[in-house]
Amino acid sequence: MVVNTQISRRGLMLVLSSPSGAGKTSISRELLSRDKNLFMSVSATTRSKRPGEVEGKDYYFVTPETFEGMVGRGEFLEHATVFGNRYGTPLAPVEKALAEGRDVLFDIDWQGTQQIQSKLPDDLVTVFILPPSTKVLEERLTTRAQDPPNVVAQRMAKAADEMSHWDAYDYIVVNADLERSVAQVHAVLNAERVNPSRLIGLAEFVNRLREGR
Amino acid sequence: MVVNTQISRRGLMLVLSSPSGAGKTSISRELLSRDKNLFMSVSATTRSKRPGEVEGKDYYFVTPETFEGMVGRGEFLEHATVFGNRYGTPLAPVEKALAEGRDVLFDIDWQGTQQIQSKLPDDLVTVFILPPSTKVLEERLTTRAQDPPNVVAQRMAKAADEMSHWDAYDYIVVNADLERSVAQVHAVLNAERVNPSRLIGLAEFVNRLREGR
Numbered sequence: 570m571v572v573n574t575q576i577s578r579r580g581l582m583l584v585l586s587s588p589s590g591a592g593k594t595s596i597s598r599e600l601l602s603r604d605k606n607l608f609m610s611v612s613a614t615t616r617s618k619r620p621g622e623v624e625g626k627d628y629y630f631v632t633p634e635t636f637e638g639m640v641g642r643g644e645f646l647e648h649a650t651v652f653g654n655r656y657g658t659p660l661a662p663v664e665k666a667l668a669e670g671r672d673v674l675f676d677i678d679w680q681g682t683q684q685i686q687s688k689l690p691d692d693l694v695t696v697f698i699l700p701p702s703t704k705v706l707e708e709r710l711t712t713r714a715q716d717p718p719n720v721v722a723q724r725m726a727k728a729a730d731e732m733s734h735w736d737a738y739d740y741i742v743v744n745a746d747l748e749r750s751v752a753q754v755h756a757v758l759n760a761e762r763v764n765p766s767r768l769i770g771l772a773e774f775v776n777r778l779r780e781g782r
Numbered sequence: 783m784v785v786n787t788q789i790s791r792r793g794l795m796l797v798l799s800s801p802s803g804a805g806k807t808s809i810s811r812e813l814l815s816r817d818k819n820l821f822m823s824v825s826a827t828t829r830s831k832r833p834g835e836v837e838g839k840d841y842y843f844v845t846p847e848t849f850e851g852m853v854g855r856g857e858f859l860e861h862a863t864v865f866g867n868r869y870g871t872p873l874a875p876v877e878k879a880l881a882e883g884r885d886v887l888f889d890i891d892w893q894g895t896q897q898i899q900s901k902l903p904d905d906l907v908t909v910f911i912l913p914p915s916t917k918v919l920e921e922r923l924t925t926r927a928q929d930p931p932n933v934v935a936q937r938m939a940k941a942a943d944e945m946s947h948w949d950a951y952d953y954i955v956v957n958a959d960l961e962r963s964v965a966q967v968h969a970v971l972n973a974e975r976v977n978p979s980r981l982i983g984l985a986e987f988v989n990r991l992r993e994g995r
Contacts, residue, residue: 576956696976699987703994729992736985741978743789743987753976759969763909765954772949774912774956779942781916 577769580667581761582689583607584675584682585754587698588728590709592744596698597676599751600758607672607758610663613639616654629659647677647684660688667692672758679734694761696754697738701745790982793880794974795902796820797888797895798967800911801941803922805957809911810889812964813971820885820971823876826852829867842872860890860897873901880905885971892947907974909967910951914958 587593601607613629615636624630631639636655639645648657658675666673667689675685685693700706710724735741740757744750765771800806814820826842828849837843844852849868852858861870871888879886880902888898898906913919923937948954953970957963978984 700991703991706991707994725994729994732988732992735988736978738978740973740976741981741984742976753972756969756972757976759966760953760973763953763955763966763970765949765951768954771954775945775948778913778916778919779945781920781938781942 576771576774578670578762579692579767579769580606580669580671580673581758581767582610582663582667582673582675582685582693583754583758583761584677584685584693584695585698586678586682586695586731586734586738587744588700588706588731589724590706590728591698591700592709592747592750593676593698595747596742596744596750596754597674599747600754601674603751603755604672604758606670607674608666610658610673610675612656612658613645614654614656616656646688647681649678649681658685672762678731679737682737691766694740694757695738696740696742696757697735698750699732699735699741699743701743789984789987791883791975792905792980792982793882793884793886794971794980795823795876795880795886795888795898795906796967796971796974797890797898797906797908798911799891799895799908799944799947799951800957801913801919801944802937803919803941804911804913805922805960805963806889806911808960809955809957809963809967810887812960813967814887816964816968817885817971819883820887821879823871823886823888825869825871826858827867827869829869859901860894862891862894871898885975891944892950895950904979907953907970908951909953909955909970910948911963912945912948912954912956914956 585593585597597609601609611625611627611629613631613636615631615633618624618630622628633655636657639657639659640648644660645657646660646663648655663673675681682695700709706728707721707725710728711721742750742753761767798806798810810822814822824838824840824842826844826849828844828846831837831843835841846868849870852870852872853861857873858870859873859876861868871894876886888894895908913922919941920934920938923941924934955963955966974980
């Protein structure tokens with residue numbers, strides 16, 4: 570995005586993390602529909618394509634061999650294994666987007682965030698979404714009325730583990746109200762877009778102004 | 783402002799600085815009219831009250847003796863002398879506002895910003911407004927068609943001096959379009975409101991969520 574004719578901007582990576590049940594997916598979806606310069610990061614995965622999923626939109630579907638090759642060549646920004654399947658974010662399309670001034674949204678957990686932090690720390694802006702109360706969290710984690718108590722308890726334990734990392738994030742949004750939370754995350758995105766570290770040619774622009782050129 | 787029933791927030795000080803002619807006053811006015819939790823800082827001054835000015839709204843009008851007494855007791859967040867008159871921001875009302883979760887807007891220059899930075903660095907968020915081009919800056923600094931060239935040149939020199947400090951600010955807004963600039967500064971304000979350093983009781987809130995209380 571060109572801020573004006575003389576200054577351009579490097580894109581940023583906006584990470585949203587949260588325990589499941591905090592409403593992150595709804596926030597991401599709304600944000601993507603409202604902001605035309607924000608794009609969802611697409612992961613590569615070794616798991617099978619499900620009906621309705623689109624290659625290159627939902628995922629890049631790759632073989633385990635291809636995936637391991639990419640790991641070996643350092644082509645992932647972050648990667649993880651979930652239920653035996655491999656998932657990873659290819660670096661090249663993200664780097665291209667950032668260079669073109671486009672912003673990239675990541676819906677990843679704390680571990681993935683840590684991996685990205687170690688690779689591209691300056692381009693990263695992190696937001697942690699919290700549920701407004703234990704009651705709401707339990708309601709959201711109880712997907713069906715007949716869920717046995719121990720299943721809900723397991724989900725709560727996983728959520729508690731993820732929430733222990735809240736203090737590693739730049740911003741915290743307590744999601745009591747979807748509209749308000751979307752506005753808060755959007756404010757973070759728009760504020761970080763005028764962070765001078767992302768404005769290219771700023772020093773030269775100011776010099777021209779100061780010299781009356 | 784109460785974020786929810788369990789977390790409250792400490793207010794922040796939003797500083798807008800710019801060379802004159804960059805449109806800062808218009809941005810401040812719009813921002814104050816749009817955001818009901820943002821309040822303009824009121825300065826004390828030794829200069830005479832002008833017709834229409836209201837004590838406690840435009841300024842606190844004080845005698846030179848009162849002013850120097852306040853300086854001596856460290857009651858100012860920042861103070862300066864302009865054309866022989868003294869101006870200063872009393873600390874007490876600002877501290878009260880911050881403690882109550884209200885945000886305070888400052889329209890001050892780089893020197894004032896430096897003074898505040900040395901007193902309450904954690905509560906401070908700073909934005910520098912730049913004009914979009916030398917042409918626009920010159921137009922705005924030429925207040926009347928008959929301004930002699932050397933007067934405009936003096937104003938430009940002062941603007942150039944102020945602009946040399948752009949890199950001491952947290953955010954940079956290039957004011958090519960008022961509506962867009964107001965939105966950008968408002969985004970900065972709203973983003974900094976969800977900076978965890980300003981959320982009171984957050985660690986305890988997360989602990990309660992994690993323990994299912």
